[in-house]
Amino acid sequence: MEINNVYSIYFSPSGTTKKIVKRISSFFRKEKVSYHSLLSQRKVNQTLSPNELLIIGLPVFSGRIPSLCKELLKELHGMNTPAIVIVSYGNRDYEDALIELKNTLETQGFNIIGAAAFIAQHSIFTDVAKSRPDKKDIEIIDSFSKKCFKYLDFYPNNYKTLDIKGNIPYRKISKMPITPSTNKNCNYCGICSEMCPVHAIDMNNPKNTNKQLCISCTACISVCPQHARKFSGLLYHFAAKKFSKKYKQRKEPEVFIQDK
Ligand SMILES: Cc1cc2nc3c(=O)[nH]c(=O)nc-3n(C[C@H](O)[C@H](O)[C@H](O)COP(=O)(O)O)c2cc1C
Incomplete structure (x- = not known):
């Protein structure tokens, strides 16, 4: 099947999900590829045609997809x-996150041709899965991407709902x-407040974080040019x-792809 456009959408507070989505999207070189970050755009508002492809990546929060993404999706x-x-x-x-993402999109008119759970450095406990995705992970990401790409030649023949782990x-x-x-390095630039997806940080005084609103996503830590958030x-x-x-025991990626 001919694909004209590829929409690559991600929510990636600390950047690893974005890296994986970009790697997968790079296999679709012939098509027009556009990127949408749910963190900065905050709105998706799109209906994709049958000749377009959606590539979407979300981080797992508490074994689920982040609640705010569910709203945006x-x-x-x-x-x-x-x-x-x-x-x-x-x-x-990743518990129920992948099946939740798959089911959400299926009910909204998408046919899932490939699904995967990849391991990435833990954004809160950064010693866990440090520097992942690594070389071995990238090989698996590439092989998954290639298989999805090839399956598109046969799509929609033999298409069926994928059987994915989750409850x-x-x-x-x-x-x-x-x-x-916030520590003493803060110079009140307000970037963290601007990027916070749940508006938990006071724009005038970033030292005030509303703990009830904060979802601990780590976006403020990643964007701070002064390394003042920790x-x-x-x-x-x-x-x-x-x-x-x-x-500490290494886990490996799990992939689910349509049979040709
Ligand atoms: C609030 C929060 C909850 C998380 N919950 C889980 C979890 O249930 N299981 C897990 O293995 N990792 C969990 N993580 C780690 C992230 O899923 C992981 O680091 C992810 O790759 C972050 O993506 P990003 O770099 O695109 O932000 C959690 C991270 C955060 C910030």
Whole structure:
């Protein structure tokens, strides 16, 4: 099947999901590829035609897709449009996130031709899955992309709903009990406040973070040019140590692709 446009959409507060989505999109060189970050655009509002392809990547938060993405995804519609869905997770587990993303998009008119859960450096406990995706992961990402690309020649022949790991009802979301704070390097530039997807940081005084609103996504840590935002404190250091010990064993990516 001929694909004219590729829409690459991601939510990627600390940048690893974006890296994976871009790598997959790079296999579709002949087509027009555009990128949409849910973090900066905050609106998708698109209906994709059957001759377009959606590539979408989200990070796993608490074994689910981030709640705010679910809201934004409601604006995205397909007309039997093929889609590749991926989640990235920090070597603990992706639980119901991939099936949730797949089911959400299927009910909105997309046909999922490939789905995958890739491991990426944990954005809160950064010692876990450090520097992943690594060379071995990239090889798997590339092989997955190639197979999806090839399957498009046969699509929609033999298309069926993919059988993906995950449970329904989806697991209950638990809120992360730790939030980033601002240190003395802050020069009040306000970039963190601008980028915060849930408007939890006071624009005039970024040292004020609304802990109820904050989803601990780490976008503020990644964008701060002064490196002034961090997780800190005893609770964080204790949790980080315990988490690193528990999830140090390497997990491998899992991919699900249509049979030709
Ligand atoms: C609030 C929050 C919750 C998370 N929950 C999980 C989880 O349930 N399982 C897991 O393995 N990793 C979890 N992670 C780690 C992220 O899924 C992982 O680091 C992801 O690659 C981040 O994507 P990004 O770099 O695009 O922001 C969580 C991270 C955050 C910030």
